[in-house]
Amino acid sequence: MSNWVEIRDSLLEAMQIEKVGRELKNEFIVWLSKEGIEFAQAFADEVNKECKEDAPKEKGWCKIRDAFVLPVALNIGMYILKMVLTKSLEEKTA
Template identity: 35%
Template sequence: MSTWTDMRDKALEAMKEGALDVVEETKQKFLDNFIDAGMPAIEAYAELFSATVQEQAKNETGWVKIRDMFVIPLAVKAALGVSSGILSMVQGKTGKAATA
């Protein structure tokens, strides 16, 4: 097995044995960090992906051109918008509940 597989297996085994103590504060910090650092990285990747697909559409025809020019970029943007909105809503509601 590879080193990565060994590390993964050890981490999973440690989690099963309770090494990962997930309390409310841990969940809040994870959510805050994911929104602050993770989402911008995902959005940057999605923007680059959509731009690349739209650039490739210039060499396509028919349905593939429509898909690459409009459908995929719109679906990516919509999915990111919904995900971002849900995470922000959850962050606000759970943040208020944790302080109450």
């Protein structure tokens, strides 16, 4: 083996990368469920507000897009994100 492979393997073993990976994932899920979801919800609310304001001014497909498609897609996406994070937190605490 080359020196690089030996050095890399010894570093990975010393860092206990699996333990660090699990802890990092758990911390990220907790952060995302507390702070990240607030940011995502604020973004979705702002886009929905803009779409509601623009929908009456639009015509054809753009009116349908602003009145229904984008708001529904954002709301469903937020619901799924919240559900997945909730399940992830439940799994973590169980």
